[in-house]
Ligand code: FES
């Protein structure tokens with residue numbers, strides 16, 4: 001079947017098997033390998049891309065179902081203002097190690113920043129629950145997102161939801177790290 005869609009603003013068209021999922025389409029037909037594949041069952045979030053602006057797991061979306069639609073992958077956010085802020089924050093807070101989860105994590109993080117600007121730590125962790133990271137323990141990732149939200153809101157993150165931190169082991173260390181900045 002032929003499928004035509006926009007990827008990062010460019011129209012692409014390929015003949016594909018109807019069963020081809022969007023992640024393989026992006027990696028093998030469009031040659032954008034920033035979208036990673038982990039579980040291929042919709043569980044880990046490594047393959048997250050934006051479809052018409054919403055995060056989706058590209059391993060459980062058929063490429064042919066994206067006919068006429070707009071897909072954005074991690075490669076499409078080089079100069080995106082929110083992603084620039086998140087990249088700096090992830091670096092500062094050591095939010096990645098091996099980096100395998102990072103493309104999907106960044107797209108989810110950007111969605112949180114744009115959609116839930118008042119998210120506290122607990123809400124951020126809930127929003128991130130569909131993106132699995134096996135390296136970082138999430139502390140740096142959460143701290144990075146919190147710091148971007150706090151900077152945008154002009155507040156200090158630790159004061160905002162310190163009371164909600166108790167249910168997450170290790171969060172106090174994050175609070176102290178943020179205080180120390
Ligand atoms: S590879 Fe798609 S959710 Fe894990």
Ligand code: FES
Pocket residue numbers: 095096097098099100101102132133134135136
């Ligand atoms: S940084 Fe390695 S899986 Fe997240």
